[in-house]
Amino acid sequence: MRYTLSMGPHCRRRSFRTIAPIRITSKARGNSMETTVEAGILSLSDAQKSTIHRAASELFAAAVLNLPARLSNRDLSGAGGTKVIGAFVSVKRQGRLRSCCGFLGEETTVAEAIEKAAERTATDDQRFPRVSPLELPYMELETWLLHSPKLIEAKGHDRAAAVEIGKHGVQVARAGNRGLLLPSVATEAKFTPEQFLQQVCMKAGLPPSLWVEDETQLWTFEGLEFGGPIEAGAAKEGALVPGVPYPGEILDRIAKGCADNIFLLYRGATASYVLNGCPDGNVAGIALFINEPGTPETMEVSKMSMRPLMPLQSSLFMLCQGAAAALKQRAKTRHGPQSLNLAIAILFDPVMHGTVAAPDLRGFDPTKRALLVAEGQNNAWLYDPEKTAEQLLEDAAKAAKVTTPEAAGVFSLGICSSGKPLSVVRTVEPQIGPTVRGANQAGRFYPADKDELNATLDKLFEGDAPPAEAWPAVMMPHAGLQYSGKVAADALRRVKIPSTVIVLCPKHTPLGVEWAVAPNEEWALPTGNVPSDPALAKELATTIDGLELDGAAHHMEHAIEVELPLLQRLAPEAKVVGIAIGAGTYARLEKLAEGLAYVLDKRKDDVLFVISSDMNHFATDEENRLLDEQALAALETLDPHKAFDAIMDKRISMCGVRPAVVVMETLKRWNRLNKAVRTGYATTADTTGDKSRVVGYAGMLLG
Known part of the structure; x- marks a missing residue:
């Protein structure tokens, strides 16, 4: 599957400044290792790359764990003070992009650059759910140190000749739209220079053909890339399982408050916007399962958002409003239901597990997490502690009506629930319509x-x-x-x-x-x-x-x-x-x-x-x-x-x-x-x- 890398949200707002080539020579203490930036070309020793990779891993893991992401030793084997004009940190899981953020166009040191890029990659990539601590043991991390920016001055189709695949990344800017692709994007996708320039335009939200126009500004830049699995120390920290945010007693209190609110709203009375004695917080999903005693049907109202997360209390109130309205529509008597059985599920801590075609279910515990499959407008999540991960994946893919396994994402979410097994299925159902x-x-x-x-x-x-x-x-x-x-x-x-x-x-x-x-x-x-x-x-x-x-x-x-x-x-x-x-x-x-x-x-x-x-x-x-x-x-x-x-x-x-x-x-x-x-x-x-x-x-x- 092809993918593209982009700047994080903060980077997109930065202006690109052409920086003159930097000439620096420095020596690390005690081991005579040299770091040079000669005519804009960056060179690091293997030992320095290893040190920077270890530091980036620790910074990234700290940000994932909500700890201060700051270097304790900024020397980095003599490379910490080296000047660069940007950096990106990219993390992948089983070769699939998980998050990538950074910046370009700001002269800074390697130490400062990896601090910024690692923290943003852990928290700011809006394309994906925020990285969970559960994922750290299974990730690979790449660091890109960027240098040698150059404005493409050629016109029209001749601009493609300025781009060398495997060497250059590209950046585009036009009328407030800006996009960037790292050099590896072109090599991994086997792009031609023309395709690379088309793709960066699309990344910026521009029609792909605009790279040939004079009004479109284009730059090339170069980068030094290195990486590997996240260092063992950082990954080990991530193996800590996130705590359950809503244990049984609190969950029962929330469920009772929701049932009370549904009755009040059903009767047109004033309900509690905030459930007394219940905490708030940001969650990825909520589902209410409502049954009237003596009836076989269970009504389900739910909401999910893995990025951004949802505020718990206000989302619960909206779901209670929806449940009350639905009960009114199917009420059998004027007074409506006299009692309700209500189960609740709260989902949190989303984790990405690849696709249905190539799942990576490491770290998924069916006794503690629900499994979600999503393709296009169709999705389904299932929670059943009695089933294996593989069984849940098969069932969820079937429920979500997956047609293209390569395009169907697999996720897991931590779950607090007052019932099991549970499932929520959202699929587009065909409508016959008028004759x-x-x-x-x-x-x-x-x-x-x-x-x-x-x-x-x-x-x-x-x-x-x-x-x-x-x-x-x-x-x-x-x-x-x-x-x-x-x-x-x-x-x-x-x-x-x-x-x-x-x-x-x-x-x-x-x-x-x-x-x-x-x-x-x-x-x-x-x-x-x-x-x-x-x-x-x-x-x-x-x-x-x-x-x-x-x-x-x-x-x-x-x-x-x-x-x-x-x-x-x-x-x-x-x-x-x-x-x-x-x-x-x-x-x-x-x-x-x-x-x-x-x-x-x-x-x-x-x-x-x-x-x-x-x-x-x-x-x-x-x-x-x-x-x-x-x-x-x-x-x-x-x-x-x-x-x-x-x-x-x-x-x-x-x-x-x-x-x-x-x-x-x-x-x-x-x-x-x-x-x-x-x-x-x-x-x-x-x-x-x-x-x-x-x-x-x-x-x-x-x-």
Whole structure:
């Protein structure tokens, strides 16, 4: 799995200052070891590296344990006073990044640099839960001492020549956005210089193509890296198990206070915002399990946040409010429940254990901790002292509906509970929705008025076109019709449209399941409804693993809706089935293609695939056209896997690359992927005249 390293939150706010090369010579007392920074090049002896690594380990462990992170001996075998312009400390577990923070652009000594970087890595990396003492025995620690910053003065694509992979790290700054990647990122991910510069732009929250622009400032820097397992002394300190913050008597008091509050809130009375006699504190999760005596159902209300943590008392009050509201909704009598059985679980001290594909369960004790599996919007945590760690992992992954084990994170959390076994499952469940899917993007992507929409379509389809031919697939853009409609219309009018059309699009919203086939019977438009084929949609969802009937995913999705007016104009009787595709590995996309080929092979009528996709997003017009040419050339190889790799490796933001791959793989299984023909190309600049930030649009026939 690829990963990127970033500055901690404090470092992101620092300004980068170019510092002249430093020339220093110093000698350690008694052993004649020399430390030199000659023309900006840092050199340390093995003994000095070992001393610094030991010190960084101790500083890091102290910060994890909430102890003062300060060096007792700042000499560091003669290296402590050496000048550097930054430092990063990176910790990994089983080779997987766990935390990394530091700074660049501040001239300081090695001693001061590792103090700052080690403490920040232990406490400040907002991408991950704070490091737990339980993790220290299983971690590797790397120290980077940074030097030799240099502004890249070249222009355009020539900037890549200034970056030497394996030697340079890179930093980018533009309009308040700033990002940094250490030299190891490029070597571990096997980036080219261009990919390295794209990645650092993305790290800064910028479009990946902006590295070529003059307004983007770029620097290279060099670093001396060394490390290894966290020193035994520091790791041993971390083996101390964190204490239980809410023992039985306090937990019972909290549970009783919650039950009292739920009754008060249910009846509209004033509840206690702070539970008397109960402590506060920051926790990672809370769950209330509520049962009315005499009923088999248990209601669960819960909340979780591993970064930042949650204040206990105010979070409990919010959960009690939610529980009271839920009880009101399902009350059987006006007076509601007369008593409640309430169990509570409080989660704390989150620990990362890798992924479902590569778990590292060392340090996990099922009798004291719950196990959490999370992938995308789905997650599940389980606590069962009677099961092994491996059993809990298997059960949690199943409950969380894991589809990509490499992307599903595994965590454990300390737990204080008044019951066992316990579980909380949060998964996105498909929703059938209305039989007619509304024209939800009318007025945004196309005219909401019937006459205006017809006039727009008249203009898009005006003029002569080549005779329509039988093609199994067409790629069309899906921006507003005023921007991409002409390219889409020119592609579609080249195709004989059969009675069934399947539109595959990227999933642009977080709503619904990851892979969703639209369950509606019709699609509403200002010009009249477009029929779907619910029977085919159901068969696809039933047959293909991971594909579900879900109206929520399609509720606000524009990438199918924008194509409907064009399809309706040319083939008003055609049935249109929509499939939205979110994340997915290539192996999963192949499985989806296999399922499509299998289901559609049994049909006697022809089917047209529509790939709904825009091309690259938000580069200059010149750069966008260059990237789009590379993406289209990749598709023209007729090798879907190579095309996918090329587009992803070049960071081309073609949003429909996965739908394109699925269609190409399906056609390949039918021996119908033999030719690709471009039908048109444009960018938003062709409409607006603004070439500073554009999106590309292309039409292509495949068959």
